[in-house]
Amino acid sequence: MPPPRDPGQDDHLAPGTVPAPRAVFHAEQALLGALLLEPHRRDTLTNVTADSFSTVEHTAVFAAITTLPAPVPDTHATDTTWINQVLATAREQARALTVPYLHSLIQVCPWPQHAPAYARMVEAEHARRRLRASAAYLLHSVHDISLPHPVHTVLAEADTLAAVVDDIATRFPPRAGLLPRTPLPPPGPTPDHGEAVQEEEQALLATAAARPADIGSTRWLLPGDFAQPLHAGLWQCLIALDRRGEPVDPVTVLWEAQQYGLLDDGSAPDKILRLLAQPTPSSEHWGERILRRSLLATASDAARRITAYADDPANTPSQLVVGARRALADLGAIQTRWQHATSAVPPQRPRPAPAPRAGPPTTTAAHATHTPR
Known part of the structure; x- marks a missing residue:
C-alpha cells in the first residue's frame, strides 16, 4: 500500500506530485517494523504511545501491537498468526492497512535492537507537534473576537502551553547554550489596531498631562505597550518628569519630548500640544485598555515565535523548550x-515540576525607548 499521508508534508506541491515523507515517517516505520519482528521489545519503550505517531495507520498498528498479548518468540519466528491478529485489530481504526504493508514495515527496519533509538525520534517529533498545536490554540484565542473575556482565555491557553513545554522538558531536558537559531517571524497582525487605539492612547496622554497625580497609579504601563512610537515616547516623557518631581503640563512635556528627540521626525510642536489638550476623567481606564491590547499582542508574538521554532526541523526538543520558555517569559512579565493593574490574580493550573533550564530566561518584555540626548 502507498505510505499514509504525513501531516508534515508540503500542501502546496504541484497537482500530481507525490510528496516525499518526512524523516519521522521512516523512523515510525522502523520502530513498527522492529516491534512486529520482535514484539518483546515493546516492553523497553516507556514514553511512546499510540498518539505519538503522525498517521492514522501507524497509530493503529502501534495500538494493536501494544494491546494484543505478545506471541511466544519461538513460535512467532515461523508463524504469522500474531501479525495477522495485529492487522485485524489495526484495521478497525485504519481499514486501508494490508498484509503487504505490515511486511514492508519489517523489511525497512534496519536493526530491531535499535528500537529505543527509533522510539526517541518518534517521541521528539510528537513533542514538536504538541508544541505547535498548543501554540496554535494560543494564537487562535488572541484573535477570537467572540470571547467575552479574551485576556482570561488567552492566559489560560498560555498556562496550557507552558505545561506542555514543561512536560517536554521532563523528557528532553534543556542544556545550556541550546538556543533555537530559527529567524524570528516578522510582526503579525495585532488585535484592535485602528483609529480607536489612537484615540485611547491620546486620551491617556492628555489626561496624564492634565492630572500628573494619576501617573503614579499607572506605573504598570510601559512605553512598549503603546502602538504608536510617538505616543510611547510621550509616555516616557511623562514618567521621567514625574519621577524627577518636575512640573507636568503640555508645555513641559513638549520640552521633554524635544530632549528625547521626538521632534526629529518632523512632528510639529503644535501637533503635540493639541494631542495633550483633551483630557478625560480617568487615566486608569485608558491605561488598562492599552495594557490589555499589549498583552494580547505579546501573546500573539509568543505563539508565532513558538510556531516558527516548531516548524524548523533543525531544532531539537531541548531547543524548542528553551525557545518556548523565553517567548513565554515575555508574556509572563506583562x-x-x-x-x-487590575488587582486580579487568576487561578494557576497545576504544572509539573520544571526541568533544569538553560540559563535565566528573559523576564521583561523588550520596549523601544529613547534616551535624552
Missing part, C-alpha cells in the same frame, strides 16, 4: 503587570 501578565504580572496586568494583574497589578
Whole structure:
C-alpha cells in the first residue's frame, strides 16, 4: 500500500506530485517494523504511545501491537498468526492497512535492537507537534473576537502551553547554550489596531498631562505597550518628569519630548500640544485598555515565535523548550503587570515540576525607548 499521508508534508506541491515523507515517517516505520519482528521489545519503550505517531495507520498498528498479548518468540519466528491478529485489530481504526504493508514495515527496519533509538525520534517529533498545536490554540484565542473575556482565555491557553513545554522538558531536558537559531517571524497582525487605539492612547496622554497625580497609579504601563512610537515616547516623557518631581503640563512635556528627540521626525510642536489638550476623567481606564491590547499582542508574538521554532526541523526538543520558555517569559512579565493593574490574580493550573533550564530566561518584555540626548 502507498505510505499514509504525513501531516508534515508540503500542501502546496504541484497537482500530481507525490510528496516525499518526512524523516519521522521512516523512523515510525522502523520502530513498527522492529516491534512486529520482535514484539518483546515493546516492553523497553516507556514514553511512546499510540498518539505519538503522525498517521492514522501507524497509530493503529502501534495500538494493536501494544494491546494484543505478545506471541511466544519461538513460535512467532515461523508463524504469522500474531501479525495477522495485529492487522485485524489495526484495521478497525485504519481499514486501508494490508498484509503487504505490515511486511514492508519489517523489511525497512534496519536493526530491531535499535528500537529505543527509533522510539526517541518518534517521541521528539510528537513533542514538536504538541508544541505547535498548543501554540496554535494560543494564537487562535488572541484573535477570537467572540470571547467575552479574551485576556482570561488567552492566559489560560498560555498556562496550557507552558505545561506542555514543561512536560517536554521532563523528557528532553534543556542544556545550556541550546538556543533555537530559527529567524524570528516578522510582526503579525495585532488585535484592535485602528483609529480607536489612537484615540485611547491620546486620551491617556492628555489626561496624564492634565492630572500628573494619576501617573503614579499607572506605573504598570510601559512605553512598549503603546502602538504608536510617538505616543510611547510621550509616555516616557511623562514618567521621567514625574519621577524627577518636575512640573507636568503640555508645555513641559513638549520640552521633554524635544530632549528625547521626538521632534526629529518632523512632528510639529503644535501637533503635540493639541494631542495633550483633551483630557478625560480617568487615566486608569485608558491605561488598562492599552495594557490589555499589549498583552494580547505579546501573546500573539509568543505563539508565532513558538510556531516558527516548531516548524524548523533543525531544532531539537531541548531547543524548542528553551525557545518556548523565553517567548513565554515575555508574556509572563506583562501578565504580572496586568494583574497589578487590575488587582486580579487568576487561578494557576497545576504544572509539573520544571526541568533544569538553560540559563535565566528573559523576564521583561523588550520596549523601544529613547534616551535624552
